[in-house]
Amino acid sequence: MAQFYSAKRRVTTRQIITVSVHDLDAFGQGVAHHNGKTLFIQGALPGEKMDVIINQDKRQYARATVKRIITTSPQRLDPLCPHYTRCGGCQQQHASIALQQQSKVAALERMLTQAAGFAMRADDVISGQPWGYRRRARLGLVYQGKTQTLQMGFRLAASDEIVNITRCPILKPELEALLVPLHAQLSDLQAVKRLGHVELVLADSGPVLVLRHLAPLCMDDRKKLEQFSHKHNLALYLAPDSDTLEQVSGVIPTCHSHGMTLTFSPRDFIQVNDEINQKMVTRALEWLDLQPEDRVLDLFCGMGNFTLPLGKKVKSAVGVEGVAALVRQAAYNAEINNLHNVAFYQHNLEEDVRQQPWAENGFNKVLLDPARAGAAGVMAHIVRLAPTHVVYISCNPTTLARDSQALLAAGYRAERITMLDMFPHTGHLESMVLFRSCGAGS
Numbered sequence: 140m141a142q143f144y145s146a147k148r149r150v151t152t153r154q155i156i157t158v159s160v161h162d163l164d165a166f167g168q169g170v171a172h173h174n175g176k177t178l179f180i181q182g183a184l185p186g187e188k189m190d191v192i193i194n195q196d197k198r199q200y201a202r203a204t205v206k207r208i209i210t211t212s213p214q215r216l217d218p219l220c221p222h223y224t225r226c227g228g229c230q231q232q233h234a235s236i237a238l239q240q241q242s243k244v245a246a247l248e249r250m251l252t253q254a255a256g257f258a259m260r261a262d263d264v265i266s267g268q269p270w271g272y273r274r275r276a277r278l279g280l281v282y283q284g285k286t287q288t289l290q291m292g293f294r295l296a297a298s299d300e301i302v303n304i305t306r307c308p309i310l311k312p313e314l315e316a317l318l319v320p321l322h323a324q325l326s327d328l329q330a331v332k333r334l335g336h337v338e339l340v341l342a343d344s345g346p347v348l349v350l351r352h353l354a355p356l357c358m359d360d361r362k363k364l365e366q367f368s369h370k371h372n373l374a375l376y377l378a379p380d381s382d383t384l385e386q387v388s389g390v391i392p393t394c395h396s397h398g399m400t401l402t403f404s405p406r407d408f409i410q411v412n413d414e415i416n417q418k419m420v421t422r423a424l425e426w427l428d429l430q431p432e433d434r435v436l437d438l439f440c441g442m443g444n445f446t447l448p449l450g451k452k453v454k455s456a457v458g459v460e461g462v463a464a465l466v467r468q469a470a471y472n473a474e475i476n477n478l479h480n481v482a483f484y485q486h487n488l489e490e491d492v493r494q495q496p497w498a499e500n501g502f503n504k505v506l507l508d509p510a511r512a513g514a515a516g517v518m519a520h521i522v523r524l525a526p527t528h529v530v531y532i533s534c535n536p537t538t539l540a541r542d543s544q545a546l547l548a549a550g551y552r553a554e555r556i557t558m559l560d561m562f563p564h565t566g567h568l569e570s571m572v573l574f575r576s577c578g579a580g581s
Contacts, residue, residue, distance in 0.1 A: 165246035166566035227296030254540035513538025
């Protein structure tokens with residue numbers, strides 16, 4: 140008789156244990172140890188004793204959730220958001236801001252030290268308002284057939300499920316105030332079952348709404364949306380597909396930075412925390428020690444967040460970006476702000492840059508602000524340029540640590556390190572490092 144192999148179904152561990160939490164990682168998880176294994180506990184804080192349920196047991200670590208807190212940390216706070224326990228947007232509202240920053244600084248220092256092989260310490264933290272800081276948000280829209288209601292909100296952690304939200308205290312108040320009336324208006328559309336998502340942006344010129352719809356809107360729906368935009372003094376854009384953007388009402392979005400007025404498309408990348416962004420740009424300009432004869436290269440420049448302020452202080456500034464639309468927007472903003480010593484180029488910086496027209500222009504200072512994947516493709520070129528100063532802005536300490544090795548091996552030293560508290564209450568860790576060549580002086 141034939142025998143068929145049947146793999147044993149893995150049984151999920153539901154063991155309940157008592158532990159003492161001794162640390163908080165950068166992602167807001169409490170850290171404990173049990174049976175010689177590191178235990179990560181969502182919702183736990185250092186100094187707390189608690190009963191936890193182990194729900195994932197790996198060879199080198201385990202994950203758990205809190206069942207009962209026996210001893211409570213004085214750093215524990217009541218979350219301000221009523222959706223905090225379900226929404227996946229924030230992970231650390233239960234921890235004080237001081238503890239959040241402390242844990243992120245420790246994680247940053249640990250990763251950089253491991254990469255360098257010697258101790259690297261952060262000088263300070265650039266911080267701002269911990270609430271009402273986010274000027275951009277994208278909310279999912281899902282129509283529930285069983286209840287015949289529209290869900291509008293952010294996704295549940297590690298899930299595609301939408302958490303319907305009525306409040307979001309990390310949003311700019313002007314955007315948070317739109318949540319309830321916007322949900323009511325979208326629920327009243329004939330196309331309610333064929334909506335994709337909404338994007339809210341607070342420009343200096345006023346709020347902006349982008350609606351992604353999956354089917355053509357009837358005239359009645361368009362009229363309702365336009366009336367909504369007038370009532371709430373916002374610019375309305377309709378997006379029937381990922382490439383099309385139709386402005387229905389309002390003015391072109393603008394923002395201000397270092398004495399300049401910049402225009403942008405609602406889909407263009409802008410830093411969501413403007414207060415920290417302004418402080419970050421100012422700090423980067425200080426670290427570069429800019430002189431009138433400097434030639435500065437800005438890699439991963441976006442729409443010129445750093446390049447344009449640089450251009451006001453140096454002989455020439457060149458920005459390079461992979462997204463063509465951002466390059467066009469940056470060049471336009473340079474023109475309207477009368478910056479004639481600034482040039483922008485489009486190039487995929489993961490590819491070889493040596494044949495690019497800008498690549499050998501004798502830059503003596505470099506700034507780079509890559510995405511989470513880092514800048515591995517251009518580190519060798521930066522070393523070849525031999526700039527005296529390199530400022531690296533990072534949204535991922537893992538790739539920052541990796542890329543730093545190229546500069547350290549080439550004789551640069553990490554002279555200044557700052558943690559940027561760009562996203563309070565979340566696990567995002569942003570930072571900036573000033574590298575200087577050993578021949579650049581003190």
